[in-house]
Amino acid sequence: MATMMLDQVGTESLKDRLKDALAQARQVCELGPEAATDCKLAWETVAELGIASSAQAEAQPFYASYCDANPGAIECKVYDV
Numbered sequence: 001m002a003t004m005m006l007d008q009v010g011t012e013s014l015k016d017r018l019k020d021a022l023a024q025a026r027q028v029c030e031l032g033p034e035a036a037t038d039c040k041l042a043w044e045t046v047a048e049l050g051i052a053s054s055a056q057a058e059a060q061p062f063y064a065s066y067c068d069a070n071p072g073a074i075e076c077k078v079y080d081v
Helices: 002-029 033-058 062-069
Strands: none
Touching: 002 033
16 A cells, blocks of 8 residues: 555656646746757756656556546545554
């Protein structure tokens, strides 16, 4: 169960980093031609984070994806004892 929670945290972290990198790439590229190198590097970062995010999503176990799709299912409930 702890592994599933760590995977979800990692996925969210990658999604947040991807969103931030995307916003930064757009901002850097708006600076114009003088920032062309920085713009290219920013979009490469976005691409790499996108690849990492999709690879991590594919590596998610079936149980975790089932629980993501069906959070109310009895099998997915977590009880603190």
